[in-house]
Amino acid sequence: TQLLEQSPQFLSIQEGENLTVYCNSSSVFSSLQWYRQEPGEGPVLLVTVVTGGEVKKLKRLTFQFGDARKDSSLHITAAQPGDTGLYLCAGADSNYQLIWGAGTKLIIKP
Amino acid sequence: NAGVTQTPKFRVLKTGQSMTLLCAQDMNHEYMYWYRQDPGMGLRLIHYSVGEGTTAKGEVPDGYNVSRLKKQNFLLGLESAAPSQTSVYFCASSYSFYPDPYEQYFGPGTRLTVT
Numbered sequence: 102t103q104l105l106e107q108s109p110q111f112l113s114i115q116e117g118e119n120l121t122v123y124c125n126s127s128s129v130f131s132s133l134q135w136y137r138q139e140p141g142e143g144p145v146l147l148v149t150v151v152t153g154g155e156v157k158k159l160k161r162l163t164f165q166f167g168d169a170r171k172d173s174s175l176h177i178t179a180a181q182p183g184d185t186g187l188y189l190c191a192g193a194d195s196n197y198q199l200i201w202g203a204g205t206k207l208i209i210k211p
Numbered sequence: 212n213a214g215v216t217q218t219p220k221f222r223v224l225k226t227g228q229s230m231t232l233l234c235a236q237d238m239n240h241e242y243m244y245w246y247r248q249d250p251g252m253g254l255r256l257i258h259y260s261v262g263e264g265t266t267a268k269g270e271v272p273d274g275y276n277v278s279r280l281k282k283q284n285f286l287l288g289l290e291s292a293a294p295s296q297t298s299v300y301f302c303a304s305s306y307s308f309y310p311d312p313y314e315q316y317f318g319p320g321t322r323l324t325v326t
Contacts, residue, residue, distance in 0.1 A: 142317075143215075144315075144317050149311065193308070199312060
Protein backbone atom coordinates (compact mmCIF):
# COMPACT_ATOMS: atom_id res chain seq x y z
CA THR A 102 0.00 0.00 0.00
CA GLN A 103 1.36 3.38 -0.99
CA LEU A 104 1.42 5.96 1.78
CA LEU A 105 2.27 9.64 1.90
CA GLU A 106 3.37 11.10 5.21
CA GLN A 107 3.23 14.83 5.76
CA SER A 108 5.15 16.74 8.40
CA PRO A 109 4.65 18.65 10.52
CA GLN A 110 0.99 17.90 11.15
CA PHE A 111 0.48 21.36 12.61
CA LEU A 112 2.48 24.59 12.35
CA SER A 113 1.71 27.98 13.85
CA ILE A 114 4.10 30.85 13.08
CA GLN A 115 4.23 34.64 12.96
CA GLU A 116 3.65 36.64 9.81
CA GLY A 117 6.90 37.22 7.93
CA GLU A 118 8.60 33.96 8.93
CA ASN A 119 9.67 31.27 6.49
CA LEU A 120 8.54 27.66 6.68
CA THR A 121 8.88 24.31 4.96
CA VAL A 122 6.46 21.39 5.00
CA TYR A 123 7.32 17.92 3.80
CA CYS A 124 5.61 15.06 2.00
CA ASN A 125 7.44 11.71 2.11
CA SER A 126 6.86 8.19 0.87
CA SER A 127 8.74 4.94 0.41
CA SER A 128 7.01 4.57 -2.96
CA VAL A 129 7.72 6.23 -6.27
CA PHE A 130 4.99 8.39 -7.77
CA SER A 131 4.69 9.40 -11.40
CA SER A 132 3.69 12.88 -10.29
CA LEU A 133 2.67 14.76 -7.19
CA GLN A 134 0.19 17.52 -6.54
CA TRP A 135 -0.17 20.07 -3.74
CA TYR A 136 -3.58 21.40 -2.73
CA ARG A 137 -4.69 23.98 -0.17
CA GLN A 138 -7.95 23.61 1.69
CA GLU A 139 -9.69 26.33 3.68
CA PRO A 140 -12.30 25.58 6.39
CA GLY A 141 -15.67 24.55 4.97
CA GLU A 142 -14.37 24.24 1.42
CA GLY A 143 -12.90 21.63 -0.86
CA PRO A 144 -9.17 21.49 -1.70
CA VAL A 145 -7.85 23.71 -4.49
CA LEU A 146 -4.87 22.74 -6.63
CA LEU A 147 -1.67 24.77 -6.16
CA VAL A 148 0.79 22.87 -8.36
CA THR A 149 1.61 19.59 -10.10
CA VAL A 150 5.23 18.37 -10.24
CA VAL A 151 6.14 15.63 -12.66
CA THR A 152 9.92 15.36 -13.14
CA GLY A 153 12.36 14.24 -10.45
CA GLY A 154 14.24 17.27 -9.12
CA GLU A 155 11.66 19.67 -10.54
CA VAL A 156 11.23 23.02 -8.79
CA LYS A 157 8.18 25.21 -9.33
CA LYS A 158 7.51 28.64 -7.90
CA LEU A 159 4.15 30.22 -7.27
CA LYS A 160 4.81 33.73 -5.94
CA ARG A 161 6.19 33.15 -2.41
CA LEU A 162 5.62 29.37 -2.55
CA THR A 163 8.35 27.05 -3.83
CA PHE A 164 7.61 23.39 -4.55
CA GLN A 165 10.25 20.73 -5.09
CA PHE A 166 9.89 17.12 -6.23
CA GLY A 167 12.62 14.80 -4.97
CA ASP A 168 15.11 13.35 -7.43
CA ALA A 169 13.77 9.83 -6.79
CA ARG A 170 10.14 11.02 -7.00
CA LYS A 171 9.43 9.71 -3.49
CA ASP A 172 9.19 13.02 -1.66
CA SER A 173 8.30 16.66 -2.06
CA SER A 174 8.54 19.89 -0.12
CA LEU A 175 6.70 23.18 0.01
CA HIS A 176 8.59 26.26 1.16
CA ILE A 177 6.81 29.52 1.94
CA THR A 178 8.81 32.71 2.17
CA ALA A 179 7.60 35.59 4.33
CA ALA A 180 4.35 33.88 5.30
CA GLN A 181 1.19 35.96 5.38
CA PRO A 182 -2.14 35.38 7.17
CA GLY A 183 -3.69 34.59 3.80
CA ASP A 184 -1.48 31.49 3.62
CA THR A 185 -3.40 29.95 6.52
CA GLY A 186 -5.00 26.65 5.59
CA LEU A 187 -4.60 22.90 5.33
CA TYR A 188 -1.91 21.90 2.83
CA LEU A 189 -2.36 18.47 1.26
CA CYS A 190 -0.04 16.53 -0.99
CA ALA A 191 -1.31 13.80 -3.31
CA GLY A 192 0.66 11.31 -5.42
CA ALA A 193 -0.62 9.67 -8.58
CA ASP A 194 -0.74 5.88 -8.75
CA SER A 195 -1.45 3.71 -11.78
CA ASN A 196 -5.14 3.11 -11.03
CA TYR A 197 -6.66 6.53 -11.77
CA GLN A 198 -6.26 7.34 -8.08
CA LEU A 199 -4.51 9.98 -6.03
CA ILE A 200 -2.93 8.84 -2.76
CA TRP A 201 -3.39 11.65 -0.24
CA GLY A 202 -1.33 12.71 2.74
CA ALA A 203 -3.10 13.64 5.99
CA GLY A 204 -2.17 17.30 5.58
CA THR A 205 -0.29 20.06 7.38
CA LYS A 206 -2.48 22.58 9.16
CA LEU A 207 -0.79 25.96 8.87
CA ILE A 208 -1.72 29.04 10.90
CA ILE A 209 -0.05 32.37 10.22
CA LYS A 210 -0.55 34.86 13.03
CA PRO A 211 -0.62 38.59 12.21
CA ASN B 212 -19.90 28.13 -14.41
CA ALA B 213 -20.93 26.62 -11.09
CA GLY B 214 -18.07 24.10 -11.15
CA VAL B 215 -18.84 21.17 -8.84
CA THR B 216 -21.93 21.33 -6.66
CA GLN B 217 -23.02 18.97 -3.90
CA THR B 218 -26.35 18.51 -2.17
CA PRO B 219 -27.12 18.48 0.65
CA LYS B 220 -24.53 20.51 2.60
CA PHE B 221 -25.45 18.99 5.97
CA ARG B 222 -27.37 15.91 7.02
CA VAL B 223 -28.03 14.01 10.24
CA LEU B 224 -29.08 10.37 9.92
CA LYS B 225 -30.01 7.72 12.40
CA THR B 226 -28.28 4.36 12.26
CA GLY B 227 -29.85 2.20 9.59
CA GLN B 228 -31.34 5.03 7.54
CA SER B 229 -30.45 5.51 3.90
CA MET B 230 -29.62 8.56 1.85
CA THR B 231 -28.18 9.69 -1.47
CA LEU B 232 -25.64 12.44 -1.98
CA LEU B 233 -25.78 14.20 -5.33
CA CYS B 234 -22.81 15.65 -7.16
CA ALA B 235 -23.08 17.67 -10.36
CA GLN B 236 -20.37 19.23 -12.55
CA ASP B 237 -20.73 21.55 -15.51
CA MET B 238 -17.17 21.28 -16.89
CA ASN B 239 -17.81 18.26 -19.14
CA HIS B 240 -15.26 16.23 -17.17
CA GLU B 241 -14.96 12.51 -17.79
CA TYR B 242 -13.60 11.57 -14.38
CA MET B 243 -15.52 11.93 -11.12
CA TYR B 244 -14.65 10.90 -7.58
CA TRP B 245 -16.20 10.54 -4.14
CA TYR B 246 -13.93 11.02 -1.12
CA ARG B 247 -14.41 11.08 2.60
CA GLN B 248 -12.31 13.27 4.87
CA ASP B 249 -11.81 12.41 8.53
CA PRO B 250 -9.62 14.27 11.03
CA GLY B 251 -5.97 13.23 10.80
CA MET B 252 -6.56 10.88 7.87
CA GLY B 253 -6.59 13.08 4.81
CA LEU B 254 -8.85 12.23 1.87
CA ARG B 255 -9.79 8.63 1.17
CA LEU B 256 -11.28 7.56 -2.14
CA ILE B 257 -14.62 5.75 -1.86
CA HIS B 258 -15.58 5.20 -5.52
CA TYR B 259 -14.72 6.79 -8.82
CA SER B 260 -15.88 6.88 -12.42
CA VAL B 261 -13.88 7.26 -15.63
CA GLY B 262 -16.91 7.99 -17.78
CA GLU B 263 -20.68 7.87 -18.09
CA GLY B 264 -22.02 4.45 -17.11
CA THR B 265 -18.78 3.31 -15.43
CA THR B 266 -17.89 3.07 -11.76
CA ALA B 267 -15.04 1.50 -9.81
CA LYS B 268 -14.12 0.90 -6.18
CA GLY B 269 -11.61 3.04 -4.39
CA GLU B 270 -9.81 2.56 -1.09
CA VAL B 271 -12.87 2.45 1.23
CA PRO B 272 -15.95 1.32 -0.77
CA ASP B 273 -17.73 -0.84 1.83
CA GLY B 274 -21.16 0.46 2.82
CA TYR B 275 -21.45 2.77 -0.20
CA ASN B 276 -22.82 2.46 -3.72
CA VAL B 277 -22.54 4.85 -6.67
CA SER B 278 -24.10 5.48 -10.04
CA ARG B 279 -23.12 7.61 -13.05
CA LEU B 280 -26.10 7.53 -15.34
CA LYS B 281 -25.35 10.95 -16.81
CA LYS B 282 -21.89 12.37 -17.49
CA GLN B 283 -22.49 15.43 -15.33
CA ASN B 284 -23.87 13.60 -12.26
CA PHE B 285 -22.31 11.20 -9.78
CA LEU B 286 -24.48 9.84 -6.96
CA LEU B 287 -23.25 8.33 -3.71
CA GLY B 288 -25.66 6.13 -1.75
CA LEU B 289 -25.60 4.88 1.80
CA GLU B 290 -28.05 1.99 2.10
CA SER B 291 -27.86 1.49 5.88
CA ALA B 292 -25.95 4.26 7.60
CA ALA B 293 -23.56 3.47 10.45
CA PRO B 294 -21.87 5.83 12.96
CA SER B 295 -18.51 4.98 11.30
CA GLN B 296 -19.78 6.80 8.20
CA THR B 297 -19.89 10.11 10.06
CA SER B 298 -17.56 12.24 7.95
CA VAL B 299 -17.26 15.07 5.46
CA TYR B 300 -17.87 13.84 1.92
CA PHE B 301 -16.31 15.54 -1.09
CA CYS B 302 -17.06 15.05 -4.73
CA ALA B 303 -14.46 15.96 -7.33
CA SER B 304 -14.09 15.89 -11.08
CA SER B 305 -11.22 16.09 -13.53
CA TYR B 306 -10.68 16.19 -17.28
CA SER B 307 -8.34 13.21 -17.39
CA PHE B 308 -5.69 11.29 -15.47
CA TYR B 309 -3.19 10.50 -18.19
CA PRO B 310 -0.40 11.01 -18.93
CA ASP B 311 -0.36 12.95 -15.65
CA PRO B 312 -3.27 13.73 -13.35
CA TYR B 313 -5.13 16.85 -14.27
CA GLU B 314 -6.44 19.17 -11.58
CA GLN B 315 -9.25 17.73 -9.52
CA TYR B 316 -12.02 20.26 -8.89
CA PHE B 317 -13.81 19.77 -5.61
CA GLY B 318 -17.28 20.56 -4.42
CA PRO B 319 -17.90 22.31 -1.08
CA GLY B 320 -18.53 19.06 0.79
CA THR B 321 -21.39 17.41 2.67
CA ARG B 322 -21.10 17.08 6.44
CA LEU B 323 -22.86 13.86 7.47
CA THR B 324 -23.50 12.80 11.05
CA VAL B 325 -24.87 9.35 11.83
CA THR B 326 -26.24 8.93 15.37
